Amino acid sequence: MKTIARSLIxxxxxxxxxxxxxxxxxxxxPNPIVGTWFVEDAxxxxxxHMYVFNADGTMQQANPDAGDPSTSDSDGKGIWVADGNRIxxxxxxxxxxxxTHKFVSRxxxxxxxxxxxxxxxxxxxxxxYDPTGKLLQDYPASPITGKRLTLP
Numbered sequence: 319m320k321t322i323a324r325s326l327i328x329x330x331x332x333x334x335x336x337x338x339x340x341x342x343x344x345x346x347x348p349n350p351i352v353g354t355w356f357v358e359d360a361x362x363x364x365x366x367h368m369y370v371f372n373a374d375g376t377m378q379q380a381n382p383d384a385g386d387p388s389t390s391d392s393d394g395k396g397i398w399v400a401d402g403n404r405i406x407x408x409x410x411x412x413x414x415x416x417x418t419h420k421f422v423s424r425x426x427x428x429x430x431x432x433x434x435x436x437x438x439x440x441x442x443x444x445x446x447y448d449p450t451g452k453l454l455q456d457y458p459a460s461p462i463t464g465k466r467l468t469l470p
Contacts (some may be wrong), residue, residue, distance in 0.1 A: 335427075337369065361442065366382075375398055376395065378393060378394065380393045388417075396402055405430070406429070410426050424449075438463065441462065442460060445457070
């Protein structure tokens with residue numbers, strides 16, 4: 319029984335060590351997209367957004383909730399991958415009716431961008447689905463640009 323307990327402790331300890339590692343190898347620079355960005359989205363009801371790209375391939379999106387007087391949307395949560403010299407990703411948001419407080423749609427917003435220094439350019443499209451997964455709206459790709467938040 320002691321052997322099984324020791325083996326279990328060793329296995330759990332090894333798993334914790336492997337799971338608690340940096341996303342980048344030591345001495346490897348993070349992908350240039352990693353950081354906080356002020357984003358202009360020409361196709362969005364409210365054009366100004368904030369994006370945060372994390373080194374682990376996740377990202378967050380936020381913008382004022384003033385773009386649509388009928389609905390309220392959540393912050394976006396998403397994923398990204400490096401694809402050559404471009405970044406491909408997708409984030410999702412949930413939309414609710416302001417009057418009824420009921421679910422309206424799930425938005426999926428795929429994007430492709432290219433980073434150059436402290437700026438990026440690319441495109442983003444949007445697809446919105448009802449509670450059953452039926453496509454409600456499909457917006458074609460429109461331009462997005464980003465400027466990295468930096469210290470003075």
